[in-house]
Amino acid sequence: MNFCSHCGAPLRLAIPPGENLPRHVCDTCGTIHYENPKLIIGCIAEWDGRILLCRRAIEPRHGWWTLPAGFMENAETTEQAALRETLEEANARVELSALFTLFNVPHINQVHLFFRGHLLDLDYRPGIESLEVALFREEEIPWEQVAFASVRETLRHYFSDRRAGKYRFHIGDIDPTPEQLATFSEQPKPNFVA
Amino acid sequence: MNFCSHCGAPLRLAIPPGENLPRHVCDTCGTIHYENPKLIIGCIAEWDGRILLCRRAIEPRHGWWTLPAGFMENAETTEQAALRETLEEANARVELSALFTLFNVPHINQVHLFFRGHLLDLDYRPGIESLEVALFREEEIPWEQVAFASVRETLRHYFSDRRAGKYRFHIGDIDPTPEQLATFSEQPKPNFVA
Numbered sequence: 103m104n105f106c107s108h109c110g111a112p113l114r115l116a117i118p119p120g121e122n123l124p125r126h127v128c129d130t131c132g133t134i135h136y137e138n139p140k141l142i143i144g145c146i147a148e149w150d151g152r153i154l155l156c157r158r159a160i161e162p163r164h165g166w167w168t169l170p171a172g173f174m175e176n177a178e179t180t181e182q183a184a185l186r187e188t189l190e191e192a193n194a195r196v197e198l199s200a201l202f203t204l205f206n207v208p209h210i211n212q213v214h215l216f217f218r219g220h221l222l223d224l225d226y227r228p229g230i231e232s233l234e235v236a237l238f239r240e241e242e243i244p245w246e247q248v249a250f251a252s253v254r255e256t257l258r259h260y261f262s263d264r265r266a267g268k269y270r271f272h273i274g275d276i277d278p279t280p281e282q283l284a285t286f287s288e289q290p291k292p293n294f295v296a
Numbered sequence: 297m298n299f300c301s302h303c304g305a306p307l308r309l310a311i312p313p314g315e316n317l318p319r320h321v322c323d324t325c326g327t328i329h330y331e332n333p334k335l336i337i338g339c340i341a342e343w344d345g346r347i348l349l350c351r352r353a354i355e356p357r358h359g360w361w362t363l364p365a366g367f368m369e370n371a372e373t374t375e376q377a378a379l380r381e382t383l384e385e386a387n388a389r390v391e392l393s394a395l396f397t398l399f400n401v402p403h404i405n406q407v408h409l410f411f412r413g414h415l416l417d418l419d420y421r422p423g424i425e426s427l428e429v430a431l432f433r434e435e436e437i438p439w440e441q442v443a444f445a446s447v448r449e450t451l452r453h454y455f456s457d458r459r460a461g462k463y464r465f466h467i468g469d470i471d472p473t474p475e476q477l478a479t480f481s482e483q484p485k486p487n488f489v490a
């Protein structure tokens with residue numbers, strides 16, 4: 103962040119009065135530019151014991167599998183974000199039941215939420231960000247090709263809770279792996295790596 | 297948003313290729329400026345059946361009561377945000393137990409999360425954003441002077457669950473009241489109205 107998005111003047115990093123963190127501040131118009139974590143919202147769409155996964159057509163993790171998920175947009179609810187992302191990435195319609203996982207991903211300033219839901223029909227097909235979309239039984243999940251740690255942990259909790267006969271809400275943290283620390287960079291497109 | 301925060305050139309609203317929502321785009325350096333919802337994180341700090349409330353020293357809702365809460369910062373977890381806000385606004389140390397409520401507040405592009413927790417000691421005192429800090433029994437809550445709808449709903453769920461003998465996770469939406477639609481404006485300081 104180099105210039106003020108309000109007036110176009112150069113910005114400088116400074117701790118505003120009454121605060122304790124450095125912010126990008128504009129000395130010309132006085133605007134303080136706050137940067138805050140972003141929400142990624144996704145969905146476990148289940149059909150007859152199988153789970154809907156999408157194979158990514160975009161970086162990061164091109165060719166790897168993920169639950170449908172993406173950046174929450176302004177003016178929508180978390181549930182609307184989950185339904186929209188599932189429709190966009192898999193052309194799939196789901197009925198949501200409950201919030202299932204929350205993962206803090208502080209090293210990339212993100213919070214990931216996944217809802218549980220049921221597919222309403224089998225008329226799914228890849229959206230433009232997916233190479234293919236398919237239903238997987240637990241033993242068919244391509245664990246070594248799951249794109250993101252929050253997706254992998256959400257799937258693990260799901261199958262574990264299903265065996266236990268009771269779905270609970272789970273909260274946890276995702277720490278960076280050495281590989282992710284080495285390769286992560288900001289994406290011009292709203293993608294996510296965790 | 298008028299100017300590109302990366303290169304300083306004027307921005308225009310346009311739908312980027314492959315997307316379906318208008319974004320602020322820079323024709324000079326190609327940056328797309330996404331705007332996404334922000335997370336507000338707070339805490340129900342309980343001591344011997346009483347709940348810690350802060351009377352606000354800042355707008356909006358100067359003089360009204362709230363649970364300690366505020367904007368989540370980059371590089372922290374949701375739990376760290378709840379602990380930090382409780383320390384900043386009430387100089388209070390808490391041990392968190394579980395995530396208790398999530399409220400979508402789409403008309404102001406926010407998601408509010410409240411954790412349950414227990415005060416670790418009684419050495420609380422107002423931070424600079426609070427006029428006073430006090431513990432309230434259920435029958436003492438100043439319901440007519442509770443600053444935000446998400447705080448009021450969180451307190452209602454808390455007392456209701458306590459009477460039922462079981463705390464559950466709650467999720468819901470906060471719609472604007474006519475008064476809020478009329479008075480809300482963007483704050484230079486990171487405040488919230490809901």
